[in-house]
Amino acid sequence: MEKSFSRKLWVMYKKDVMNLKTESIFMLAFVLGINAFVYYQVMTSESTFGAGGYGILSSMVVFGALFLVFIRSFSLVSSEWKDNTLHMIMPLPIGGNTIFFSKLLAILTQTFIVGGISFGLTLGAVYMILELEDIQQIFNFLAMDSGSVLSSNLMEIVKMAGYGFVSFASLIIIVFFSSVVGRMFTKLSGLITFVVFILSNVLLSQITRLIDGAVNFDQGSRVMFLGEPGGGMSGSMAFMSTPELLFGIVFTVLTSLMFFFTTTYLYEKKVEL
Amino acid sequence: MIQFKNVTKKYGKTRALDDITVDIGKGKITGLLGPNGSGKTTMIKLVANLNKPSSGEVLIDRGPISQEVKKRIAYLPEIDHFYSWMKIKDAKNFVKTFYEDWDDNMYEELLGFLELDENMAIKKISKGQRAKSKLLLAFSRKADIILLDEPLSGIDIFTREKIIETMIKDYRKGQQSIVITTHEIKEIEHVIDDAVFLKQGKIVLQGQVERLREEKNLSLVDLMKEVYGNGKEL
Numbered sequence: 098m099e100k101s102f103s104r105k106l107w108v109m110y111k112k113d114v115m116n117l118k119t120e121s122i123f124m125l126a127f128v129l130g131i132n133a134f135v136y137y138q139v140m141t142s143e144s145t146f147g148a149g150g151y152g153i154l155s156s157m158v159v160f161g162a163l164f165l166v167f168i169r170s171f172s173l174v175s176s177e178w179k180d181n182t183l184h185m186i187m188p189l190p191i192g193g194n195t196i197f198f199s200k201l202l203a204i205l206t207q208t209f210i211v212g213g214i215s216f217g218l219t220l221g222a223v224y225m226i227l228e229l230e231d232i233q234q235i236f237n238f239l240a241m242d243s244g245s246v247l248s249s250n251l252m253e254i255v256k257m258a259g260y261g262f263v264s265f266a267s268l269i270i271i272v273f274f275s276s277v278v279g280r281m282f283t284k285l286s287g288l289i290t291f292v293v294f295i296l297s298n299v300l301l302s303q304i305t306r307l308i309d310g311a312v313n314f315d316q317g318s319r320v321m322f323l324g325e326p327g328g329g330m331s332g333s334m335a336f337m338s339t340p341e342l343l344f345g346i347v348f349t350v351l352t353s354l355m356f357f358f359t360t361t362y363l364y365e366k367k368v369e370l
Numbered sequence: 371m372i373q374f375k376n377v378t379k380k381y382g383k384t385r386a387l388d389d390i391t392v393d394i395g396k397g398k399i400t401g402l403l404g405p406n407g408s409g410k411t412t413m414i415k416l417v418a419n420l421n422k423p424s425s426g427e428v429l430i431d432r433g434p435i436s437q438e439v440k441k442r443i444a445y446l447p448e449i450d451h452f453y454s455w456m457k458i459k460d461a462k463n464f465v466k467t468f469y470e471d472w473d474d475n476m477y478e479e480l481l482g483f484l485e486l487d488e489n490m491a492i493k494k495i496s497k498g499q500r501a502k503s504k505l506l507l508a509f510s511r512k513a514d515i516i517l518l519d520e521p522l523s524g525i526d527i528f529t530r531e532k533i534i535e536t537m538i539k540d541y542r543k544g545q546q547s548i549v550i551t552t553h554e555i556k557e558i559e560h561v562i563d564d565a566v567f568l569k570q571g572k573i574v575l576q577g578q579v580e581r582l583r584e585e586k587n588l589s590l591v592d593l594m595k596e597v598y599g600n601g602k603e604l
Contacts, residue, residue, distance in 0.1 A: 181449045
């Protein structure tokens with residue numbers, strides 16, 4: 098009996114997750130190690146590092162982990178050639194859509210796990226280090242506009258995080274596209290991959306800028322201050338206006354689909370071993 | 371039936387196949403024979419859809435190689451193509467998902483016959499065992515077309531015999547087509563029905579093995595020496 102599409106996708110996804118397993122463990126060990134080291138420093142020394150410094154450093158570790166995930170997405174495609182595993186994948190009676198969609202899901206899973214655990218560790222450690230009044234300030238900030246169930250500030254952060262997630266997925270798809278284009282050439286494929294990746298992103302940002310200029314979005318971005326001016330926890334956040342955010346999401350989704358289907362077309366019609 | 375119609379395959383300036391036209395008969399075991407660089411593997415790759423012809427066409431049962439056609443093909447590459455984390459059973463679970471013709475009974479039987487344990491980590495086993503593992507996956511299916519690219523290459527004599535035994539063990543003559551590329555002509559001479567001799571991307575000799583032997587009054591090995599050793603085309 099023929100297996101369903103979802104079953105095939107699941108098997109491909111499991112295979113890609115297994116390919117990422119070892120690196121994910123190393124990334125988590127790295128994140129845990131850095132957090133443990135800095136937490137130990139903060140708690141045992143008289144350094145001026147402080148909770149703020151710790152928060153910044155651990156946030157950098159979170160972004161570092163996500164950057165590693167992003168870098169790994171290049172090799173998730175190219176390793177199929179390097180390790181000859183494409184000989185196992187290409188003869189399968191499945192299309193490029195299944196192959197690349199499973200890879201995308203695997204990378205996003207890795208992002209959730211590595212990013213989520215890194216963020217959780219950072220949050221936990223910052224919570225332990227921060228003074229009670231600092232924590233209250235953060236809650237006050239999130240609880241502004243207290244009339245709604247979910248404060249508008251928190252809502253804005255959730256929306257921005259959603260947009261960030263869509264943008265990250267889009268970036269991964271462009272990585273797949275660049276890698277497949279690079280692999281169509283026997284020489285300098287790494288360099289071609291890099292150039293195509295940069296050019297694709299430049300092209301997209303130019304198109305976005307053009308549309309931005311033509312539509313002239315409502316400049317409703319808000320700058321929010323944390324804490325009192327001059328206080329220990331002051332900071333700012335700029336939010337996009339809702340139309341701009343919606344445009345950003347729709348544009349990113351549409352261009353991602355275009356890049357995704359171009360990638361699968363090139364894989365099916367042009368890629369050779 | 372597998373048909374090559376005026377197929378040329380170029381890699382850069384090199385012509386791996388040069389205007390080849392040949393029919394590979396249904397339900398037979400066909401040997402693609404020739405020295406390194408003669409185009410054997412390229413022919414297999416074109417049928418497995420790993421390569422595309424530069425010109426001409428490769429057809430299976432008079433149609434292009436579609437997803438439906440790929441369901442009927444089992445392909446065994448020369449190189450090791452397993453993921454490093456795979457055990458034999460992982461490879462089995464992976465492959466069987468995509469093919470309706472997978473036969474668990476045949477798999478179990480072959481596993482014992484080839485003296486393999488499905489809990490073996492593929493990256494840790496010997497070259498011979500890896501060759502057997504590839505064979506296990508290809509022959510645990512009731513595929514209409516089985517493509518074997520150098521299955522005997524670099525394998526000891528005992529394993530080679532086991533591989534050939536596996537090939538003919540459950541072979542369904544008349545229904546199943548096996549295409550095999552090899553240098554080890556002596557070992558497969560008694561197994562193959564048809565032979566295609568390739569040289570620098572061209573077919574220099576082809577036909578039923580029995581007839582070729584009678585016509586030239588030579589064994590396949592001697593025929594091969596004639597074709598390649600003396601540089602003469604027969």
